[in-house]
Amino acid sequence: MRVGRLGRFRYSVIGGTSLLAILALAATPALSGEKTGRLVLELGGGGAAAPRYEGASSYMLSPYPSIRLKKLNFGALDIGGSESGFFVKPSFRFVDRRDASDDASLTGLNAVSRSIELGLGAGYEWQSFRVFGDLRKGISGHKGWVGEAGADVILRPAEKWTVSAGPRLSFADSTYMNTYFGVTAAESAASGMPAFSAGGGVKSIGVEALVRYDANEHWAIEGGAGYARLIGDAANSPVTRAGSADQFTAKIGLIRKFDIQF
Secondary structure (H helix, E strand, O other): OEEEEEOOOOEOOOOOOOHHHHHHHHHHHHHHOOOOEEEEEEEEEEEEEEEOOOOOOEEEEEEEEEEEEEEEEEOOEEEOOOOOOEEEEEEEEEEOOEOOOOOHHHOOOOOEOOEEEEEEEEEEEOOOEEEEEEEEEEEEOOOOEEEEEEEEEEEOOOOOEEEEEEEEEEEEOHHHHHHHHOEOHHHHHHHOOOOEOOOOEEEEEEEEEEEEEEOOOOEEEEEEEEEEEEOHHHHHOHHHHOOOOEEEEEEEEEEEEEEEEO
16 A cells, blocks of 8 residues: 555535525615524545555555535425434535546546545434434536445544544445546557546445544544455456555544524
8 A cells, every 4th residue: 555645635524515605694684684594614624545446455645535414404495314313414526637647547537537426424322322324426526426325333432522523425326436446448458558438326335433532512522444445347447457446445534513594
């Protein structure tokens, strides 16, 4: 496993939302002086180590932002949870450009533009267990559908400490898969890789763990690690065979919590 130098921003944490939309929703009651809504938001960031691209064997260190909408109550709108434990959340991911500067094995393959994915996530949480799923559409770059599903056991071994861990599964359609794992006839001639057409389906299986320390009502520190094994066409792709199907990630960051009545 090769570790690269500090690189460009690659991935953002899933769960972000538009602050402009939130401010717009808050504007009407704020002008009247009435407080009829509640917004619980977490903003933060830190450093992460991750593969330079999906299927890579080299790694890079990069900063990452964290934007999480925990709860938004505004009239009939209730996002982020309810007494039943069901929650709905926005889902966002940014994937940076992929080209031959990331790895010599990509020489001859077309560069993949920066991708922005937008969508929704939903799940159900008990006191010590959580299940969830996210589905997003690429609005730039790959233009495909991609998502994740998972489950966590949630432990609270001491006051202010929370530990969660569980299995993960990711999936994607053929548009996404061919963008990142396919090799066209023209690319094959230019790169020396065999031509390859990737179908949609399950992309990876793995596990992820997160440790969180809530220092006080406003600040928290989070650290996490994960492992994913590319499977199916994602693993059989010449792009992955030139790199690695084993994908590791690690991150640590600082979180600022906001609870706003409006």
